[in-house]
Amino acid sequence: MFKSAANKITRSAKSFASVSSGIVNPSSAFKVLCVGAGTGGISVASYLSKNLGEGKVGVIEPSDVHYQQPLWTLVGGGLRSFEITNAKMSGLMPKSASWLKSSVSSIDPENRTVTLDNGNKISYEYLVLAPGIQLDxxxxxxxxxxxxxxxxxxxxxxxxxxxxxxxxxxxxxxxxxxxxxxxxxxxxxxxxxxxxxxxxxxxxxxxxxxxxxxxxxxxxxxxxxxxxxxxxxxxxxxxxxxxxxxxxxxxxxxxxxxxxxxxxxxxxxxxxxxxxxxxxxxxxxxxKPVDFLKKSSIVNAAGFVDVDKETLQHKKYPNIFAIGDCNSVPTSKTAAAACVQGYVVKTNILDKIKNSQNPANLKYDGYTSCPLITGKNTVVLAEFSGYTGQPIETFFYNQANESKFSYWVTSSALPSVYWSMLTSGTWNGPANFKKVFNPLDSN
Ligand SMILES: Cc1cc2nc3c(=O)[nH]c(=O)nc-3n(C[C@H](O)[C@H](O)[C@H](O)COP(=O)(O)OP(=O)(O)OC[C@H]3O[C@@H](n4cnc5c(N)ncnc54)[C@H](O)[C@@H]3O)c2cc1C
Structure with missing residues (x-):
């Protein structure tokens, strides 16, 4: 089922042919530049490019493949095939975004540019960093x-x-x-x-x-x-x-x-x-943090992008945002967290660009989730805020108990939501489901 969901997405992404050397022409500089099109980056880029239209959003991403990494536990555990965890990046890349198939090698926050590994410089008005974390x-x-x-x-x-x-x-x-x-x-x-x-x-x-x-x-x-x-x-x-x-x-x-x-x-x-x-x-x-961030001036001592934990906005450069595994916020690094952080950032950036009279001013509350698979059909579905240490459970039952329903959510529902909604920028986390399935919980 997931394989076909991933393969069904066959749109070909527009590659950014005009960026061939040096700094891009200021008229084609990006309103929003996203670095990385993994879990966090693709959801922000999809949403913003749909709302801002052609040519406004650039995405720098070197990989041909997008992986739904949370499924790898089930692959290693013999319960899913590896094929269903990957999709062609070209098929997921939003139609109206410009894909720069390259890696960022450095960032110059004062001049609002990033340099690619081929030496090209790309300028931006808003920068959304989502290059993940690297295995060491x-x-x-x-x-x-x-x-x-x-x-x-x-x-x-x-x-x-x-x-x-x-x-x-x-x-x-x-x-x-x-x-x-x-x-x-x-x-x-x-x-x-x-x-x-x-x-x-x-x-x-x-x-x-x-x-x-x-x-x-x-x-x-x-x-x-x-x-x-x-x-x-x-x-x-x-x-x-x-x-x-x-x-x-x-x-x-x-x-x-x-x-x-x-x-x-x-x-x-x-x-x-x-x-x-x-x-x-x-x-x-x-x-460890990815190399270009580690050597940049925008990270904390540990090498993670130093952002405000509620707005995810850089503490010194307000036009720079960082989501997902690359940032400094004190919560568990998960796809669940990256997605909710992306929701906050894409909403607030769009409000700024559109000069909204009624901005949402969303704030990230540290939400993260870890479906602790405890066997071939059971899960302890941990959902909590890393900021308060308090559970934020979507469902009315005690999610600390091993549950077959939680296993179904983890192994079937969420993977489907990932390919169908997260990558197209329409999944903002489970907060709305919680209002229906656990309305009495005040966390
Ligand atoms: C085995 C495993 C199990 C997991 N289980 C869960 C789970 O059950 N639930 C959960 O919520 N999360 C889980 N996760 C974690 C989750 O996958 C990550 O937290 C999430 O993918 C982070 O999103 P991200 O956008 O920050 O980074 P990623 O999704 O890793 O994306 C980073 C992207 O940036 C690109 N990139 C890297 N360097 C550069 C560069 N220099 N320039 C441009 N682009 C660059 C990469 O190619 C990649 O596409 C699991 C992860 C693994 C590996």
Whole structure:
């Protein structure tokens, strides 16, 4: 169903042939320039280009493929095919936007220009940054060499996600299955444990669970950031006999001896190295800001774009906005968050451009969501504000309980909404559904 949904979109995007060298002619400079056409960028670019008309919105995006990354957990867990997670970028790119198929290599906020990797400079009136976060395989010794072979994989990369399922389904002799989560900020902090629960479920079906150990090592000090859902995850892990090790950060992988080395990070004065034998190793790589942002003047000390957490507007340059995994706001980096942030930004920018007499002045409240897949048909549907730590649940039932309905929402409803509404700029998050399905909740 999703494959056909993705493939049905066959419109070809207009490439921006006139941008061939140097700075673009000021008359063709963009009213709004979006950097990145992933989850956040495509939804903003689609909405604004529809509302502003031809030639006003430019999109800089190097990739031929758009990935619906949240589905990769289900691909690694053997429940969906990889094909349904990708669509041609040319088919999704909004018709009235100008696609510059290139990467940004630097930004000059004073002169309102970005430079592409081919040296061209592009100017803008408003800039929306959405280039995501990058995987840093080299930050873990031996990982790059180990990946894709002898049981080592990651669902975080399109290159290795199918390997995860291959290694799970061929784990026929059982052994030590080890799952890791790093200490750095990452996208979807729930995915590193979701894949452990899916593997555990399959190992039980395959009859190898009794002769295997399943362990989860996390570089942070909690199983999940929000207490309500953390309590549920402890119950799930204990019930399933999954050995959870907090404050253990993966620092090295040795594919020859099949050993993973963790540094204990709970007490900085007393850290030690712990070596663990593995037969299957699922690694969540460390992550870092994309290079052009890291070296720019618009980021905080950690390299994330320094924006106001409510308006998502840069603290020094008010015509620059940043959404999704690249920004500094203190909430979990997810597609759910990127989408709601995009809603705030696209609405407020359009109001400014149209000089609205009645601007919405939307503010982002830290909403994010992590569907914690706990098995082949159950999910703990975490939805909360990273700003307040309070749940913001769309449905009337207690979403901290494992639920088959939540699984259906995660595995069927949301993927469909992603291709049909999010990429065309008409999905603004679940707030309106919440008014219908959980009207009494005041959060
Ligand atoms: C395994 C996995 C499971 C996940 N599960 C969930 C989940 O269940 N729920 C959820 O809400 N989220 C989930 N996520 C997270 C979610 O996919 C991301 O948070 C979301 O895609 C972030 O959107 P973004 O627009 O910031 O970045 P992305 O969607 O990553 O898009 C970034 C875009 O920028 C482009 N780009 C990069 N560098 C440049 C450059 N220099 N110049 C121009 N363009 C550039 C890239 O090509 C890309 O198209 C998951 C992610 C993974 C990997």
């Amino acid at each position: 395989f080299d930050a873990i010794e031996g990982l790059s060499e180990a990946l894709g072979k002898d049981g080592v994989s990651t669902i975080y990369s399109p290159k290795y996600v199918e390997k995860t399922w291959e290694f799970i389904r061929t784990f026929k002799k059982g052994g030590n299955a080890v799952f890791t989560m790093p200490s750095t900020p990452i996208k979807c902090p729930g995915a590193p444990q979701k894949i452990a629960y899916l593997a555990d479920d399959w190992f039980r079906d395959m009859g190898v669970r009794d002769t295997s150990s399943v362990s989860y090592y996390t570089g942070i000090g909690k199983i999940f950031g929000i207490d309500k859902y953390a309590d549920s995850m402890w119950k799930v892990a204990n019930k399933r006999n999954i050995d959870v090790n907090l404050s253990h950060d993966l620092v090295a992988v040795d594919p020859l001896t099949k050993q993973a080395t963790f540094k204990t990070v709970g007490d900085p004065k007393n850290s030690s190295l712990v070596k663990v034998k593995y037969d299957l190793l699922h690694v969540t790589p460390k992550m």
